[in-house]
Amino acid sequence: MTEPTPTVGHNTGGIAAERLRSIVERIERLESERQEVADQIKDIYIDSKSAGYDVKVLRQLIRLRKDPAAADEQEQLLHTYMHALGM
Amino acid sequence: MTEPTPTVGHNTGGIAAERLRSIVERIERLESERQEVADQIKDIYIDSKSAGYDVKVLRQLIRLRKDPAAADEQEQLLHTYMHALGM
Amino acid sequence: MTEPTPTVGHNTGGIAAERLRSIVERIERLESERQEVADQIKDIYIDSKSAGYDVKVLRQLIRLRKDPAAADEQEQLLHTYMHALGM
Amino acid sequence: MTEPTPTVGHNTGGIAAERLRSIVERIERLESERQEVADQIKDIYIDSKSAGYDVKVLRQLIRLRKDPAAADEQEQLLHTYMHALGM
């Protein structure tokens, strides 16, 4: 295991400052990428809404496609509960 | 109410099937990109932890850098607590 | 003489202080009631989960019962979309 | 063979129907209570607005009273903004 002690830059309370900087900057870079992607997704939903699609149902559809088995299972369970209540 | 009238493909209950497919696929593509980025971020945190950094503090640091005003609040709150403890 | 502002208590910038106090206190009272009820609901869900019920499905069931027509409509639309995608 | 499941009502797929009914009805009861309280709060805000109070500010006031530390932060932020504007 490598020590977190620094060989370059300031040593801040036993923390490797240069490595810390690298970590923070890489994460911030990725966070901003993630935000960009999230914004693109949001834009598609906005356009879809304008085109007459139901956004809520679209989201549900995407969810279903991600894990069809879980969706079926949940649906099954819902019907079980409904039946138990005589619905 | 304007229909999302289809120009290509099957028309299913007034829904433009091809456009729907395009919407769903684009979103799914972006969702998977987003997941990739999220995984990369997670990996960095895992590595950082292995290297001896405190992940919780790292997250806090990232958060504070995103919103410098929040940093002030944090300090303010700290002082509030310290004062409450007679420090 | 016209006196639109309060006759009791401090007048703060033309605002009727006593009435303001009344408003704030009534809201705070109701907010705490609301919180109590919310906590009770949460407790039931926790107990239900312990008893083996699927909380997510329970919530869905409650939602369905609240507005069955909307639920049907949404389900219908979902199936329309799924069919359009050949699912 | 021992039967740990309910002795009353239908047992649907290992689910205790009577208990399910109890859960659902208790939650629905509480949900309607919660709605009542929410409506009362809303009414107060409506009346307050009619009386000339700024609802947004009222909400903020309530929030700040709930968490005094947040009030400090608010002021801190204000000062940050003012400073940024050279005030």
Added chain:
DNA sequence: CAAGAATTATGAACCC
């Protein structure tokens, strides 16, 4: 795995 934080989604409210 339970408890809590953080993100995401839905719903309500306000303004134009």
Added chain:
DNA sequence: GGGTTCATAATTCTTG
């Protein structure tokens, strides 16, 4: 009344 912001609800992720 439509769209945008604000508030609450719900799900997911993380940590102990």
